[in-house]
Amino acid sequence: MRANRFQNNRINPTSFGTSQIRLFAILIPLSIILMLPILFVFTTAFKPADELFVFPPQFFVYHPTWDNFTRLFKEMSTSAVPASRYLFNSLLVALLTVVLSVVLSISAAYILSKKDFKGKKFLFDLNTLAIEFVPIAVSVPRFIIITKLGLTNLFVSNILPIIAMPVGLFLVKQFVDQIPDSLIEAAYLDGANELDILFRVIIPMTKPAIATIAILSFQSAWGNVEASTLYLTNESFKTFAYYITSFTSSNTSGVGQGMAAAATLIMFVPNLLIFIFMQSQVMDTMAYSGIK
Amino acid sequence: MANGLGIKQTLKKLFSTPKKERATTAVRQGGWSLLLLVPYLLAFLTFIVAPVIAAIAFSFTDFDSIRNPNWVFLDNYIYLFTQDATFMQNILPNTLLFAVVVGPCSFILSFFLAWMLAQLPRIPRNILALLIYAPSIVSGVAVQVIWVTIFNGDASGFLNSILLSWGWISAPIQWLQDKDFLMMVMIIVTVWGSTGVGFLAMLSGILNIDPALYEAAYIDGMRNRWQEIRYVTLPSMKPQLLFGAVMSMVSTLQAGGIGVALSGSNPTPNYAGDLIVNHIEDYAFTRYEMGFASCVSVILLVFIFVLTKLVYRLFESNRKKQAKRIVIGEDGHPMIEREEKIR
Numbered sequence: 327m328r329a330n331r332f333q334n335n336r337i338n339p340t341s342f343g344t345s346q347i348r349l350f351a352i353l354i355p356l357s358i359i360l361m362l363p364i365l366f367v368f369t370t371a372f373k374p375a376d377e378l379f380v381f382p383p384q385f386f387v388y389h390p391t392w393d394n395f396t397r398l399f400k401e402m403s404t405s406a407v408p409a410s411r412y413l414f415n416s417l418l419v420a421l422l423t424v425v426l427s428v429v430l431s432i433s434a435a436y437i438l439s440k441k442d443f444k445g446k447k448f449l450f451d452l453n454t455l456a457i458e459f460v461p462i463a464v465s466v467p468r469f470i471i472i473t474k475l476g477l478t479n480l481f482v483s484n485i486l487p488i489i490a491m492p493v494g495l496f497l498v499k500q501f502v503d504q505i506p507d508s509l510i511e512a513a514y515l516d517g518a519n520e521l522d523i524l525f526r527v528i529i530p531m532t533k534p535a536i537a538t539i540a541i542l543s544f545q546s547a548w549g550n551v552e553a554s555t556l557y558l559t560n561e562s563f564k565t566f567a568y569y570i571t572s573f574t575s576s577n578t579s580g581v582g583q584g585m586a587a588a589a590t591l592i593m594f595v596p597n598l599l600i601f602i603f604m605q606s607q608v609m610d611t612m613a614y615s616g617i618k
Numbered sequence: 619m620a621n622g623l624g625i626k627q628t629l630k631k632l633f634s635t636p637k638k639e640r641a642t643t644a645v646r647q648g649g650w651s652l653l654l655l656v657p658y659l660l661a662f663l664t665f666i667v668a669p670v671i672a673a674i675a676f677s678f679t680d681f682d683s684i685r686n687p688n689w690v691f692l693d694n695y696i697y698l699f700t701q702d703a704t705f706m707q708n709i710l711p712n713t714l715l716f717a718v719v720v721g722p723c724s725f726i727l728s729f730f731l732a733w734m735l736a737q738l739p740r741i742p743r744n745i746l747a748l749l750i751y752a753p754s755i756v757s758g759v760a761v762q763v764i765w766v767t768i769f770n771g772d773a774s775g776f777l778n779s780i781l782l783s784w785g786w787i788s789a790p791i792q793w794l795q796d797k798d799f800l801m802m803v804m805i806i807v808t809v810w811g812s813t814g815v816g817f818l819a820m821l822s823g824i825l826n827i828d829p830a831l832y833e834a835a836y837i838d839g840m841r842n843r844w845q846e847i848r849y850v851t852l853p854s855m856k857p858q859l860l861f862g863a864v865m866s867m868v869s870t871l872q873a874g875g876i877g878v879a880l881s882g883s884n885p886t887p888n889y890a891g892d893l894i895v896n897h898i899e900d901y902a903f904t905r906y907e908m909g910f911a912s913c914v915s916v917i918l919l920v921f922i923f924v925l926t927k928l929v930y931r932l933f934e935s936n937r938k939k940q941a942k943r944i945v946i947g948e949d950g951h952p953m954i955e956r957e958e959k960i961r
Contacts, residue, residue, distance in 0.1 A: 349734045357749035363764040382779040434658035458922040467672030490661035500857035520651040534822045597755040
């Protein structure tokens with residue numbers, strides 16, 4: 327009896343059990359409620375003009391069209407820089423930011439977790455404090471520093487200010503802390519050097535955390551408008567998020583609402599896709615290795 | 619991997635690795651490997667630490683981004699707390715209310731969702747986790763499109779038209795313009811979008827708990843799920859919980875644009891939805907009083923700092939209590955001390 331019950335209560339079960347019915351009964355309706363607003367963006371984005379103005383408002387779309395998307399891109403093609411250029415910039419910024427922030431975070435986390443040196447605790451405390459950093463609070467001094475470094479109007483100003491992610495370092499360090507020191511010692515005894523340990527021990531064992539910070543840095547890069555608004559005057563270096571944000575905030579009613587929904591979808595779908603991709607990484611790692 | 623180790627060793631690693639033992643090994647020595655820290659440190663110091671220090675320095679000046687700043691020492695702070703009626707009567711109470719409701723709500727919601735999800739098989743878990751996480755990705759951009767339509771103040775608003783057709787209200791409610799409702803809507807919208815990073819970390823944390831711990835605890839008399847949460851789940855995922863707590867608090871206090879985005883006016887009607895961040899924005903980018911804006915930022919940073927300290931303390935004391943409750947028995951199994959023994 328007790329053994330049975332334990333099987334049913336298990337975390338991360340491999341098969342369906344009757345005790346899970348209760349959980350499904352709570353989780354499925356709840357997640358549908360959470361998704362409703364997002365579904366609403368989807369339906370709005372595909373609504374033809376007459377359905378956007380209908381009263382009382384409708385949730386569903388009855389004659390879906392791509393009108394809002396074509397109208398949006400028509401609008402974008404009238405600007406000096408083609409939409410594809412903004413999109414390319416955003417993808418490049420996101421890719422570089424993800425790679426750099428993951429590498430920076432994991433190597434720093436390894437040192438802060440497993441090495442002793444003076445000021446270590448201070449550095450980590452400082453980093454933890456910086457999680458509470460409010461970008462808007464310091465946008466003025468940040469701008470002054472970027473100007474003094476001569477980074478204004480350079481493409482890298484899209485990337486450099488956001489690659490240090492205190493949240494990322496914090497999260498990875500929490501995971502690295504859970505790796506037993508004996509494992510690293512064993513690797514030393516087998517003749518591994520620091521880079522071997524970083525790439526063969528630390529990184530494989532912290533994949534869940536790495537996937538999580540990759541998601542985070544992608545989101546911050548993909549949605550980042552700070553550089554485009556404050557540091558860049560050259561239109562051809564600006565990002566898609568900047569264009570979309572400035573567009574949606576000036577189009578909120580009627581047909582504009584349909585286009586804003588279409589724009590929101592374009593911003594949302596890559597985030598969703600990258601999460602789906604990274605999520606399976608997280609879960610795979612959990613299932614087969616894990617930090618135990 | 620864990621199955622190869624005895625429960626005792628596993629537990630030792632999780633709960634009781636003595637500090638001295640670790641400090642004496644070669645693993646802990648720094649050497650040239652400290653160079654691995656440098657790239658992060660450079661980016662961190664340049665783009666995060668230096669601007670914060672500059673903000674603190676500016677908060678003691680009358681910097682207006684045009685003329686050379688003069689030192690005014692504590693004038694900004696004195697003005698903020700004695701003359702700035704908007705701050706004391708609206709901004710500060712709003713921020714406190716918002717933080718006190720949203721922070722704990724999003725933390726508890728994230729934990730229970732993650733805990734329930736962790737007990738499902740992989741495929742349904744992944745799908746549901748995706749659905750639950752999705753609002754946090756979309757929330758930034760979609761506030762206007764989604765929520766303004768739902769809470770629209772005339773009869774064409776979704777909620778109003780539903781409530782009207784059900785006969786619950788006789789006239790449309792100005793959800794976004796009425797000062798009594800705006801804060802409520804802001805709280806709903808923020809909690810809706812809050813199952814993000816913290817939620818993901820907690821889910822990873824729960825899934826990472828060694829199943830042997832549950833097994834051992836059940837063998838030793840743990841009887842139900844509440845005990846499971848209290849004695850195994852929570853103490854084993856402390857790092858992720860702490861992270862989740864800090865994240866939900868910080869994202870709550872950083873949220874600022876939401877009131878303006880919802881109500882469509884800046885400042886919000888009767889300042890009902892203005893938070894500290896709006897006040898900073900107002901002074902920095904509307905009035906160009908950078909010195910005063912920096913002073914408000916410093917207050918916000920201090921506020922968050924103090925709250926974080928409180929959260930840390932809370933978790934620290936919990937850990938000590940938990941450590942008392944799970945002990946390693948002579949046979950190498952973890953034992954849960956009975957409640958009576960603790961009393």
